[in-house]
Amino acid sequence: MLQLIAKLLKVLNSEAEPGQISLAFCFSMVVGFTPLYSIHNILIILAVLILRVNLSAFILGWAFFSGLSFAFDPLFHSIGKAALTSASLEGLWTSFYNSTLFRLEHFNNTILMGSLLLSLLFFIPLYFASNIIIVKYRENILAWIQKTKVMQMFKASRIFNYYQSARGWGG
């Protein structure tokens, strides 16, 4: 059982480069903000599984951004409504509306549109910001955490030993 958990931890933490973690956060923001049962989320999950992004970060980020979305729903609705009722984009939306794929995507829903626009808008800034934060964290804070008593106790535990041995098996 502990071996199983260790293997899972290994998979989850296998891609540990800052870029991989940041990309995971960006994808999780899109999935977390937008309604789960949307077509684009299937593509994002496929991308997360196929591309070498950090799964732990994705899962954590998903939980975080999902929680945040409840507070941002009115903002999403306002942005979505403004976009969908914009006269200059009506032609585009009308052609989307008559397209099966986009109707399946339910793009004409204000919350979906608003959350998708906002998450796409913040995708790249979040990537770079996350990168900087992760590098700074590793340089300054990680070493301090490694020295704390809690960490020392954890390192002495069996689960950590299993994790360490599994980590060495590749990835």
Next chain:
Amino acid sequence: MMKLIRWQGLAAFVGIWLVVALVWIFLVDGIVRSKIEQYGSSAVGAVVELEKADVSLFPLGLELVSMKVANPDDPMTNAVEFERAVMAIDSGKLFMRKIIVDDMSLVGVKFNTPRETSGALPEGFGKKAKKKENKKEKKDGLSLPSFEIPDARTILENEDLETMKVIGDLEKDIKNARDNWDKELLSLPDEQKLKEYEKRVKDLKKSSRGGLGGLLGGASELSALQKDLEKDLASLENAGKGFDRKLADFSKRIAAAKNAPENDFMRLKEKYGFSTQGAGNITRLLFGSAAGDYLEKAIYWYEKIEPYLEKESGKGAESEIVRKRGKGEDIHFSEREPLPDFLIRNIQAEVRLEAGDLAGTIENVTTDQEKLGLPITFSFSGDTLKNLHSAKFSGTLDHRDSARSKDTVFFGLKEYRLEKITLSDSKDMPVSIENASSDMTGEAKLENDGIEVQFAAMMKSVTFGGMREGSDTVSDILISALSEISEFTVEARAQGTLKDYDVSLSSDLDNSMKNALSKAMKKQSARFEGELRKGILSKVESPMNGLQGEYGGFEAIGDELAKRLETGSDLKSLFKVF
């Protein structure tokens, strides 16, 4: 490139979707079934049960087996149920979030079937079923007044006869007059006095033989005597004239008194006799309640389906921003092929009634007729029905413009065999149709809230039942009269609004009943009239005889006067000798 791709992830993704597909294949039928039951129960306000749902992918379709929708107002009855429904769903439109069914077949539709368990929803589940309101105060059916054949004896005991008063007054007047005239006679010269005139004349004749002196003296006395006689005769004549006037008056009054019993008879006959007026409303009495009930039932079911005929309008209303995750507002744009979100273009249905099966079609079933541009139409017919030669129902529910909605329904039943139909369960007049054959047609129109219904039925080979025997009440006479009627027509008309309408009924039954009642009651009337007349005459016989007696006595005074006058007139001739 290969370093960027995590093949295990691809395998996991494919694996996840395989699992999802397998789960869907095994569970989708159950999920669809429970969703239909859940949303259906919520929409109807009563339990919706579905035995089985079968989703097919290629082509996309759905089969529902044994669906029962409970009646929210009568939980132990199913409002409707069907054995099987098979539909083909347009998959392209489904991806565009529209449920478009091109063809659907509905087999074994039944109404009002009993349930084994209650179809009421638990507290707090779905919308509450509204209690059926008795919107229209049921006007009590007409009741026939109590038409018992009256007893002449009892009537005469309780009623004062005008004749008796007339006789009494007249008798009293005659008696008073007789007394007065008796006194008058005493003051008038009588036979004795008049005879004295004769004696005095004879005496004068004797005395005049003694010479001229005797002759002259006798003539002056005779002249005085003659004057006295003439004076007495004049008084007798005057009295006679006065008496004759009085007698004539009494004679007239007696003639009137002899007519008084007939007047009393007519008055009492009018008061206690029979009228055919009540029979003129027999149609309303027999059919009014049923007509009202059927119409109320039809309106009740129409109001059940009416909310689904029009899409809820959001015009003028602010859309609610729902804070629930994934909700929001759907903004709609122009469609190349505008279609409602839900549409069944054609339903082939088979309805099972007690009488037999009806087959028909329903077209363009949708909650958004405005978008579709077509009304809902339906047409059903059947001609292999028990107790019914043929039946047709058709109609249109046009709600394309919610401000000017128009619903019409037509129906026709040919040779509909009626058996043991209770028309009246009144204890005064229980009536049922034991059997009859009828042709019925009807048309109902509903424009906005105004309703207009017309119905006509031709009833043939009618046998009425439920009659009692052995009673002489007029209600039994009416029932007996009904038994002579084998054919009649009934027309009903209702106008007003759904909440307040008036039903008017007419039938040639009313005239037939009036005529039959007149005929039937003639016999009863003759018996009553005979008894009444006999009773009146019997009651006035003795007083009338008394009156005649008094009048006879009064007449005798006239005879006496005439006799005296005759005697006096005869005496005049005595004076001529001189």
